[in-house]
Amino acid sequence: MISQAGSFAGSDPIANGQFLNGSxxxxxxxxxxxxxxxxxxxxITNCLARRGLHLASCAVGQGxxxxxxxxxxxxxxxxxxxDQIVKQLNKLIDVVSVDDLTxxxxxxxxxxxxxxxxxxxxxxxxxxxRRVRAEVxxxxxxxxxxxxxxxxxxVQAMLDELSQLPxxxxxxxxxxxxGSGYPVSASEPARHAQAGSE
Amino acid sequence: MSSFLxxxxxxxxxxxxxxxxxxxxGAEFLLAALxxxxxxxxxxxxxxxxxxxxxxxxxxxxxxxxxxxxxxxxHMADGxxxxxxxxxxxxxxxxxxxxxxxxxxxxxxxxxxxxxxxxGQVATATIGTDAFQESDVIGSCLSVTKHSYQVRDAxxxxxxxxxxxxxxxxxxxxxxxIDIPKDVQQQPVSxxxxxxxxxxxxxxxxxxxxxxxxxxxxxxxxxxRPVILxxxxxxxxxxxxxxxxxxxxxxxAVGNTLLGTGVFPTRHPLALGLVGFMGTxxxxxxxxxxxxxxxxxxxxxxxxxxxxDAFAPRAEHIIHINIDPAExxxxxxxxxxxxxxxKQTLEAIWEQMPPRPRPAWxxxxxGWRQRHPLRHPHNGxxxxxxxxxxxxxxxxxxxxxxxxxxxxxxxxxxxWTGTEPGIFLNSGGQGxxxxxxxxxxxxxxxxxxxxxxxxxxEGGFMMTLQELATAVEADLPVKVVILNNRQLGMVRQFQxxxxxxxxxxxxxxxxxxxxxxxxxxxxxxxxxxSAAELGPAIDAAMAYPGPALLDCWIDPEANIYPIVPxxxxxxxxxxxxxx
Numbered sequence: 001m002i003s004q005a006g007s008f009a010g011s012d013p014i015a016n017g018q019f020l021n022g023s024x025x026x027x028x029x030x031x032x033x034x035x036x037x038x039x040x041x042x043x044i045t046n047c048l049a050r051r052g053l054h055l056a057s058c059a060v061g062q063g064x065x066x067x068x069x070x071x072x073x074x075x076x077x078x079x080x081x082x083d084q085i086v087k088q089l090n091k092l093i094d095v096v097s098v099d100d101l102t103x104x105x106x107x108x109x110x111x112x113x114x115x116x117x118x119x120x121x122x123x124x125x126x127x128x129x130r131r132v133r134a135e136v137x138x139x140x141x142x143x144x145x146x147x148x149x150x151x152x153x154x155v156q157a158m159l160d161e162l163s164q165l166p167x168x169x170x171x172x173x174x175x176x177x178x179g180s181g182y183p184v185s186a187s188e189p190a191r192h193a194q195a196g197s198e
Numbered sequence: 199m200s201s202f203l204x205x206x207x208x209x210x211x212x213x214x215x216x217x218x219x220x221x222x223x224g225a226e227f228l229l230a231a232l233x234x235x236x237x238x239x240x241x242x243x244x245x246x247x248x249x250x251x252x253x254x255x256x257x258x259x260x261x262x263x264x265x266x267x268x269x270x271x272x273h274m275a276d277g278x279x280x281x282x283x284x285x286x287x288x289x290x291x292x293x294x295x296x297x298x299x300x301x302x303x304x305x306x307x308x309x310x311x312x313x314x315x316x317x318g319q320v321a322t323a324t325i326g327t328d329a330f331q332e333s334d335v336i337g338s339c340l341s342v343t344k345h346s347y348q349v350r351d352a353x354x355x356x357x358x359x360x361x362x363x364x365x366x367x368x369x370x371x372x373x374x375x376i377d378i379p380k381d382v383q384q385q386p387v388s389x390x391x392x393x394x395x396x397x398x399x400x401x402x403x404x405x406x407x408x409x410x411x412x413x414x415x416x417x418x419x420x421x422x423r424p425v426i427l428x429x430x431x432x433x434x435x436x437x438x439x440x441x442x443x444x445x446x447x448x449x450x451a452v453g454n455t456l457l458g459t460g461v462f463p464t465r466h467p468l469a470l471g472l473v474g475f476m477g478t479x480x481x482x483x484x485x486x487x488x489x490x491x492x493x494x495x496x497x498x499x500x501x502x503x504x505x506x507d508a509f510a511p512r513a514e515h516i517i518h519i520n521i522d523p524a525e526x527x528x529x530x531x532x533x534x535x536x537x538x539x540x541k542q543t544l545e546a547i548w549e550q551m552p553p554r555p556r557p558a559w560x561x562x563x564x565g566w567r568q569r570h571p572l573r574h575p576h577n578g579x580x581x582x583x584x585x586x587x588x589x590x591x592x593x594x595x596x597x598x599x600x601x602x603x604x605x606x607x608x609x610x611x612x613x614w615t616g617t618e619p620g621i622f623l624n625s626g627g628q629g630x631x632x633x634x635x636x637x638x639x640x641x642x643x644x645x646x647x648x649x650x651x652x653x654x655x656e657g658g659f660m661m662t663l664q665e666l667a668t669a670v671e672a673d674l675p676v677k678v679v680i681l682n683n684r685q686l687g688m689v690r691q692f693q694x695x696x697x698x699x700x701x702x703x704x705x706x707x708x709x710x711x712x713x714x715x716x717x718x719x720x721x722x723x724x725x726x727x728s729a730a731e732l733g734p735a736i737d738a739a740m741a742y743p744g745p746a747l748l749d750c751w752i753d754p755e756a757n758i759y760p761i762v763p764x765x766x767x768x769x770x771x772x773x774x775x776x777x
Binding site: 035038039042043046050065067068080081083084087088090091092093094095096097 | 336337340341344345348365395396397398400522523524527528531
């Protein structure tokens with residue numbers, strides 16, 4: 001599940017607050033730097049799926065090095081020890097580095113695009129967008145598209161605010177992240193000294 | 199060639215100069231790269247998508263063993279690697295050929311055996327079009343290989359082969375796949391690229407943490423009832439000397455995993471034999487009673503631990519040493535987890551541990567050995583232990599035994615009396631029936647002067663028996679000993695003991711006459727129905743210059759003992775009833 005998109009028919013992922021937050025306490029935020037080679041995402045997802053490590057979300061982006069992709073994964077280790085996530089990913093030959101950012105107070109950033117059908121309420125919509133500091137990126141008589149960006153909590157709050165408006169569709173990225181300090185291993189402190197020594 | 203390759207090549211190894219001339223094809227660059235890696239034997243089967251490789255194969259100093267089924271090629275490469283410590287190579291065409299390798303690759307990979315598989319692929323332009331004999335072999339093999347490559351440009355072949363061999367044999371060894379589209383095999387190459395441009399070259403871990411080594415040495419020094427369990431990692435690292443030295447310095451009793459058979463001399467006074475599900479009673483008793491447990495060069499899978507929360511319950515400290523960090527803390531939550539090479543780590547612990555005899559512990563272990571000996575029924579029917587003892591008596595200290603999977607494997611491991619690693623081979627992790635014959639052929643190809651005996655049941659034998667033709671054709675004189683109980687014996691025992699005694703689909707009511715079958719393949723064949731016939735039959739099979747087969751009709755109700763019932767701890771092992 002790389003992004004979630006859909007209309008508001010049926011259940012409302014914004015209203016139930018599960019969209020960007022609300023993960024189980026065992027879920028880890030994993031940053032992976034990986035060689036940008038054909039089929040590399042399949043290797044990552046296969047490695048996790050094969051070991052019962054559930055990939056809850058994945059964001060992919062280009063990092064500072066050419067030929068290296070940065071992935072940000074939220075992974076629920078299920079019944080496995082949590083440090084298996086880093087250890088198993090680290091065995092992949094294409095993986096350059098793996099860090100568990102969960103405890104490093106990472107700076108996270110997510111983005112969303114929201115589409116409205118104004119139907120004469122254009123002014124009200126734009127007023128609300130200004131208030132939540134969303135940017136209008138497209139405007140025509142039929143529709144209006146706004147972009148939101150910020151920490152996941154803020155983007156969630158903005159989406160909550162906008163859910164009162166006549167939204168047609170939206171997409172929201174999973175967050176990217178940069179660790180703000182030393183990456184902390186998934187394992188307990190007593191143990192992480194010898195983990196991931198490769 | 200990039201610099202890391204210089205470091206991994208064995209010192210003093212003469213590498214033939216086989217650089218193809220500019221304009222040579224990808225196939226020639228591939229074959230030259232294999233020669234440069236020291237490959238002397240390839241197990242394979244040609245087909246539509248790898249014919250360019252076969253076109254040039256005869257011009258290279260490579261022996262090709264033509265198999266009858268690709269699964270056999272993978273098991274032969276595996277057996278070659280296990281018996282020689284070198285990388286085994288197998289080759290198949292695209293589609294079904296490539297997919298037939300999978301069981302063999304999984305078998306090798308699960309047991310950390312370095313194997314490189316080379317598959318043909320449909321031409322680059324037709325990949326993704328569901329072309330004839332196209333298969334996504336990379337995707338299909340993802341979870342049974344350490345890494346895989348699809349080479350889209352022949353200029354990369356030399357560097358990919360070098361890297362693939364490096365990946366296969368360094369760190370924790372494993373299976374690596376190289377998939378080569380047919381047009382890439384035929385592509386003329388003017389200048390080969392020297393490197394795959396990888397950011398992080400696969401490498402072995404750093405030396406073990408000195409802090410953890412000191413802690414492990416202190417735990418062992420303080421222990422009164424130390425036990426060491428050793429796996430195949432000890433053999434891979436060449437650590438058997440270090441293991442023996444450490445065990446003798448603290449009187450640690452030493453058990454082994456199935457794959458660790460031979461890493462500690464079976465007749466050593468500290469030897470406990472096999473641990474786990476079908477381990478010896480005295481080994482399982484010692485693990486259950488020890489106050490300090492060292493696990494080295496092994497995983498701790500469910501067949502070793504049995505009920506996890508009853509594993510080593512009295513151990514105040516568990517020290518787990520493995521070169522793969524992911525194996526540490528995966529099942530057994532050892533309090534001292536050391537990432538490292540088995541030899542380096544055991545030697546480092548030994549250096550810091552003051553030697554001290556533990557006569558009381560030795561006496562306790564000896565008492566268990568007396569109380570829980572391996573035993574089998576004596577009911578007038580031919581017992582597998584009698585067959586195996588007679589065979590082992592006739593093997594030299596360097597001769598190789600390859601066991602298949604099932605009762606035959608456990609009997610063969612329990613009865614084995616060797617002292618060296620790498621000469622008792624079996625499929626431990628995957629438990630692949632049909633492994634023994636092709637793996638024995640591979641082991642024989644790696645060691646022409648040693649005897650190689652394959653021990654199997656009639657069920658496993660019938661899964662890959664077509665490779666008898668390969669053995670005859672390639673002049674690889676393996677000796678096949680079938681422990682024939684006319685049924686799927688281990689399944690029958692499980693049904694009897696764990697599944698309410700409902701015997702379901704275990705009888706081989708129709709089994710071919712293996713003596714005639716052997717003769718049909720051009721092998722020597724003989725049936726053995728009593729202990730009295732054993733000696734002369736084995737002698738005749740061993741004396742026969744080519745492949746030979748003994749069809750030994752054993753007691754159909756013979757079981758493996760001891761056995762730990764499902765859901766129980768190691769200490770709850772059940773022994774063979776006294777006869």
